[in-house]
Amino acid sequence: MDEPKLLGYVSKECNNCGRVRVEEYSDGSLICEKCYWDQIDNYKFPYDYL
Numbered sequence: 417m418d419e420p421k422l423l424g425y426v427s428k429e430c431n432n433c434g435r436v437r438v439e440e441y442s443d444g445s446l447i448c449e450k451c452y453w454d455q456i457d458n459y460k461f462p463y464d465y466l
């Protein structure tokens with residue numbers, strides 16, 4: 417399967433840790449760089465394949 421590409425930071429606080437380190441991916445995911453929280457689905461992202 418295709419891996420999503422990292423598009424860059426968005427100006428948004430992480431729902432989980434509150435840091436502005438949320439990264440947008442080409443599949444529409446918004447994942448926190450620090451705690452790997454998925455901002456849309458609200459779960460800890462399985463980051464192994466990125």
Ligand SMILES: [Zn+2]
Pocket residue numbers: 430431432433434435448449450451452453
């Ligand atoms: Zn976070």
